[in-house]
Amino acid sequence: MSLTDRLDVRPGESAHLVLRRATVLDPVAGIDSVHDVVVRDGEIAALAAPGEADADGAEVVEAEGLHAFPAFFDPHVHLRTPGQEHKEDVETGTRAAAAGGYCGVIAMANTSPPVSTAADVSALREMARAGASVPVGFLATVTKGMEGHELTEMVELREAGALGFSDDGLPIVDAGVMRRALQYQHLCGGNIALHEEDPALSRDGAMHEGPVSAALGLAGIPSVSESTMVARDAALAGYESARIHVQHLSAAESVEVVRGAKAAGVRISAEASPHHLCLTDEAARSLDPQRAKMNPPLRGERDRQALTEGLRDGTIECVATDHAPHQPEEKDVPFEQAAMGVTGLETAFAALHTELVLPGVIDLGLLVERMAGGAEPFDLERPSVAPGAEANVVLCDLDAEWTVGEDGYESRSANSWCAGQKLTGRVLMTVAAGQVAFRLRSFSLGVAA
Amino acid sequence: MKHLLSIEQLSRAEIEGILDRAESFAEVGRRDIKKVPTLRGRTVVSLFYESSTRTSSSFDLAAKRLSADLVSVKAAGSSVEKGESLKDTVATLSAYDPAAIVIRHPHAGAAQMVAGWTTAAVVNAGDGKHEHPSQALLDVYTLRRRLGSLEGIRIWIVGDVLHSRVARSNLIAFTRMGAEVTVCGPPTLIPRGIEELGCEVSYGLDGIEEAEVVYALRMQKERMSESFVPSLREYAASFQIDSRRLSPRQLLMHPGPVNRGVELSGEAIDSPQSLITEQVAAGLVVRMAILYELLAGAEGAPSGEGEGSRPTPIGTPA
Numbered sequence: 001m002s003l004t005d006r007l008d009v010r011p012g013e014s015a016h017l018v019l020r021r022a023t024v025l026d027p028v029a030g031i032d033s034v035h036d037v038v039v040r041d042g043e044i045a046a047l048a049a050p051g052e053a054d055a056d057g058a059e060v061v062e063a064e065g066l067h068a069f070p071a072f073f074d075p076h077v078h079l080r081t082p083g084q085e086h087k088e089d090v091e092t093g094t095r096a097a098a099a100g101g102y103c104g105v106i107a108m109a110n111t112s113p114p115v116s117t118a119a120d121v122s123a124l125r126e127m128a129r130a131g132a133s134v135p136v137g138f139l140a141t142v143t144k145g146m147e148g149h150e151l152t153e154m155v156e157l158r159e160a161g162a163l164g165f166s167d168d169g170l171p172i173v174d175a176g177v178m179r180r181a182l183q184y185q186h187l188c189g190g191n192i193a194l195h196e197e198d199p200a201l202s203r204d205g206a207m208h209e210g211p212v213s214a215a216l217g218l219a220g221i222p223s224v225s226e227s228t229m230v231a232r233d234a235a236l237a238g239y240e241s242a243r244i245h246v247q248h249l250s251a252a253e254s255v256e257v258v259r260g261a262k263a264a265g266v267r268i269s270a271e272a273s274p275h276h277l278c279l280t281d282e283a284a285r286s287l288d289p290q291r292a293k294m295n296p297p298l299r300g301e302r303d304r305q306a307l308t309e310g311l312r313d314g315t316i317e318c319v320a321t322d323h324a325p326h327q328p329e330e331k332d333v334p335f336e337q338a339a340m341g342v343t344g345l346e347t348a349f350a351a352l353h354t355e356l357v358l359p360g361v362i363d364l365g366l367l368v369e370r371m372a373g374g375a376e377p378f379d380l381e382r383p384s385v386a387p388g389a390e391a392n393v394v395l396c397d398l399d400a401e402w403t404v405g406e407d408g409y410e411s412r413s414a415n416s417w418c419a420g421q422k423l424t425g426r427v428l429m430t431v432a433a434g435q436v437a438f439r440l441r442s443f444s445l446g447v448a449a
Numbered sequence: 450m451k452h453l454l455s456i457e458q459l460s461r462a463e464i465e466g467i468l469d470r471a472e473s474f475a476e477v478g479r480r481d482i483k484k485v486p487t488l489r490g491r492t493v494v495s496l497f498y499e500s501s502t503r504t505s506s507s508f509d510l511a512a513k514r515l516s517a518d519l520v521s522v523k524a525a526g527s528s529v530e531k532g533e534s535l536k537d538t539v540a541t542l543s544a545y546d547p548a549a550i551v552i553r554h555p556h557a558g559a560a561q562m563v564a565g566w567t568t569a570a571v572v573n574a575g576d577g578k579h580e581h582p583s584q585a586l587l588d589v590y591t592l593r594r595r596l597g598s599l600e601g602i603r604i605w606i607v608g609d610v611l612h613s614r615v616a617r618s619n620l621i622a623f624t625r626m627g628a629e630v631t632v633c634g635p636p637t638l639i640p641r642g643i644e645e646l647g648c649e650v651s652y653g654l655d656g657i658e659e660a661e662v663v664y665a666l667r668m669q670k671e672r673m674s675e676s677f678v679p680s681l682r683e684y685a686a687s688f689q690i691d692s693r694r695l696s697p698r699q700l701l702m703h704p705g706p707v708n709r710g711v712e713l714s715g716e717a718i719d720s721p722q723s724l725i726t727e728q729v730a731a732g733l734v735v736r737m738a739i740l741y742e743l744l745a746g747a748e749g750a751p752s753g754e755g756e757g758s759r760p761t762p763i764g765t766p767a
Contacts, residue, residue, distance in 0.1 A: 206557075211642030215457075217578030217617050218557055220641065287558030287579075332536050334556035336577060 001381045002042070002390045003104050003433050006163060007135030008128035009094075012435045014042045019395060021050045022063035026070050027365040028372075029386040037068050039391045042434025047387055061429070063395060070383035071103030071392040071430055072349060075193070075374030076168070076247055076271060076320035078341070079105075079136070081127065082120075083112025088325040088412050090124070091131040093345070096323070096411035098133040098438035100345040101394035101427040103383050104375065105323075106137045110169035114146045115139070118153070118160035125161050134432040137163035137378065142181050142192060146170050151181055154188040163378050166193035168247055171229055173199060178233060182242035191269075191378050193245040194233055196254070197296065201225035206336045208250075208281040208297040216284065218336065221297050227253035234261035234268055243267040245377045248322050250276050250296035252306035259315040269377040271320035272307045274348045275417045278355040280304050289338030290331045290415050294324070308361055311370055318373030321348050325413030342417035347404055349396070351418050353425035364398075393431045397443075400426035450746075452564045452571040453739055455580040456621045464625065468590050470738035470746070471731070477514070478734060487745050488517035491548040494569070496538070498524040498554045503705055503732055504574050504583065508551045511736035517744075520545065535559065536566055543567040548744050552576075570743040578614050584704055585618035587735040589626055591728050592662065595700065600627035605657050606648075607688060608666030608712050609677075611638045615704045616666055620648050633657065634666075634688065637677045653687065654694060664702045665690050668712045685711055692716045700724055 003009075019037035024047060026032075036053035038046040046053065074097065080088040088096075090107075097105045107124070109115035115124065121138055128136045140162035144150045146169070154165065165181070172178045172194070181192060202225040207213050209220020230246055234257055237244045249255055249272050258270045275294065280301050284292040292298055310316035324341025331338050344351075349371060356362045372383045383392035405419045430438040450463065459467075477483055493512040497505050505521070512519045522542065524530065529538060535554070542550065543566070550567060552560050553574040560573035575581040592599055604623050610616040610632045623630050624647045631649040632639060644650050657663065668684060678684045691714035695701060701713075701723045709715050718725060 209641055211645035214640035214642040215617070215646055216557055217580070217614055217640075219578075222641075287561055329534065332562070333534065334554065334559040334562060334577070336556045336558075 003135040003380060003392065006380060007104055007137045008125045009132045009135040009433055009435070010128070010130060014434050015039050015391060015431050015436045016058040017431070017436070018053045018055055018058045018060045019063040019068055019393070020053070020060055022066055022068040022395065024068045024385055025365060025368055026385045027369045028382060029384050031385060032365070037385065037393065039393065039431060039434070042391055044385055044387050044389050044391050044393070047385070061395070066428065067396045067398055068385060069368045069394050069396065070372045070385050071394040071432055072101045072371040073373070073375040073380070073383055074102050074105045074321050074323070074345065075245070075318060075378055077105045077107055077323040077345060078110070078325065079107040080325060081111060081124070086412070087327055090127045090136060091133070092410065092412040093323070093325070094133040094136060096343070096345040096409065098430045098432060099410045099427060100347065101349050101396065101430050102134055102345060103392035103430065103432035103437070104135040104137070104380070105345070106139060106163060106374070106378060108168045109139045109141045109166060110146060114141045116141045116144050116152050118156045121157060121160040121162050133437045134430070137380075139164050139166045139193060141165065142167045142172060143177060148173050148177060151177070151184060154184055154190070158188045158190055162190065164190035164193060166195070166247070168193060168195045171195050171197045171199065175232060175236065179236050179240065182236055182240040182244070185242045191243055191245050193247050195247050196226050196229040196233065198225045198229050201228070205297070206293070207284045208299045210281060210300055212281045212284055216287065218284070221295070223251035223253050223299060223303065226251050226296055227257055230254045230257045234258070234266050237268060238264065238266040246270040248273050248276065248296055248320065249307060249310065249316060250299050250303060252303045255306045255310040255315055259310070259313070262315065270310070270316045271318045271374060272311060272316045273320055273322045274344055274351045275342055277304065277307055277311070277319070278351055279417065284335070287335045289333070289335050290342070290419065291417050293335060293338045293340055294322070294342050295340040308356065312362060312366065317370065317377065319348060319352065319370050320374055321345050325411055326415045327413060331415050341415070343409070343411050343413055343415050344417070346409055346411065347416055347418050347423065349427060350402070350423035350425045353398065354423045358424060391431050391434045394427055395429040396425060396427055398425045400424070402426050450742060453582055453743060454560050454564060454571065454573045456582045456585045456618045456625070457580070459582070459625070461625050464586065464589060464622065467586055467735070467738050467742055468593060470741055471590055471734040474734040474737045484514050484516060486516045487741060488512070488515040488548070491517050491744060492545055493517040493519050493549045493551065493740065494542050494545070494547040495519065495521045495551040496542065496553070497522070497574070498529065499575070501553055501575070503729055504553060507732040508572070508574060508736050511733055511740055514737055515740055517548070517740070520547070535562070539563050539566045543569060549740060572739060572743065575614055578612055578617070580618045581614040582618050583732070583736055583739055584615050585622035586739070587728060587731040588619055588664070588702060589622050590735050591702070591724050591731045592700070595724065596661070598627070599623060602628045602662060603631070603660045604628050604662040604664060605631045605633050605660040606664045606666065607633045607654070607657070607690065609638045609668055609672060610634050610643065610666065611640050612669065612672070613666050619664065620646055624648065631660070635678055635684070638672070657694065658696060660699060662700045662702060663690055663695060665712045667704065667706065668708055681711055688712065689714060690717050692720065695720070695722065697722065702728060705729070
């Protein structure tokens, strides 16, 4: 099975590579040892003994001391097309994904106009076949125009290739509409990804409600604005035997609800973003919108710890960046006026490696597992480096230090939450669906490593 | 001190330095010719994105009394109405090479952002619901003149704390000067977590008799429509400071403008305990002191200003 069975990518040449003496780590496949990784005809052809693989015309990459993981999969990115191509498009967004080590991404439907018709989906898939560096899947909106009232033609959207559904950016406020969508899922299939927020509680909030918002005089977004909606939808999904994916968990209470729902047998999956795992609302004290303005907001330290615990025990199966490109004029304004969202594709692995793995909060294997955990909730096969699997591999130098943004970004936007930060661990090369999707320039020139 | 962006940034010594300077300017205000040449030849831009009477007029007058050239820009009637961004407006005004920009803006952090875009000294004249440092300084100045020191003084700040930048700046300034602060108001108008700024929280006026100073906040009428309080009548019944609730030994303050009959009764406003007009007078000398500290205090006054009566610096210049 290939990611491209369901996702779209620009067709290209199959990679023929030998990653010589790479440290291969794929916890789900039970692989943790040094191998020559042979990539041929779109597959992991072999994991040979170190130094033993025959080059056989392949490009040989000296990978001693480097790590090869299953490439990452991001179920939550904003490619901004159609309508906001000044921020990002399929080409730049997937280049950013490839640079971050991703072999696939799922694009949200809150474009302008939103992706609500079969024609919208077909046009986007065409765009991906023309210019995507890594396979892309597209969600369609749950409700027409994301207005929250009427369901989209979900069967036709699925037939056109919509991977699933989401009104991300907005919650589905009307519980009755939510329930109908879950009932209808039994007909059309496809997971429903949910941005959980009760706008009656979040109102015009600009950051997490707590001592920091009290000190800054910013209207707060309370944790319960998220957790009460997660609880509502978990209950509805359980009642309708339907399946939901909860996006960007931020609050400890929400993690608790998801954990309880899973224990009760509800078909629910969840994601957390690197910025929620690395930062707290203390970052908002800077009043710097680029670093700290997003929705859901950065929450307290207790919440951050609950998210890492959720990653550890599997309550949260995947890391998702919620890559949200914005242009400087939307961020160079006072905090309350600034656009919500930060970019994350190019820095996710390095940031989490630096902030969680190196200090010993979680181990490397768990991070690798969660970075690729976003495929299965959307009925896609988890990327793997086991022999015979489709070649979705990322080669990383875990010792490389770099400063975010020093060489610019592949993304069209520069609103990285960790711009200017020094990170440890760098993606050198990405193979996605059998094709080389990215090489770090200095690495291919033999400067690094 | 390069900018005055918040009270949070100031140490007790820095606050005292500014207040000492303000004392020296009070003497200038008693002269026939109330002008000193300190900032002659320097430009002060006052940029107001919100309506204001006290803050804007006192900063303007402060700049003039220091002999600065003043450019006042109000958002209404300027290019802001044509959609010019704050950043572009600041770049435009910075082309005049001002020594200082005084900014009032409806959003938190605006002054701090402006400080990143200009070489001028930036004075925060109120940013959203965040801070209003010159108000806090003038309030501390007023109290210090009356009481000598704020050490151990109990101050109750009463009213809509949630939406008040004055409450935040004053809470920080008062506690930094050694006072014990209680914030008081209906639970819907007290921000969650405010006690971490080092104050007590009370949801009713019980216990206010222990305070030496009662600081009432403006209650905005639009709060009713958002269900923060059921009615002005109920608010006034529970929280209005009137002569019955105010004991003769207590001092009363308010940042203005007052809603007579809402947060304060008319008789309380006009009582001898009320410091409200003293606060306004203090606003002028404190804002002169702020401009002086930023423009003449730190980098030294421009040379060659021998004539005229420059105030004798008191206390330690920053």
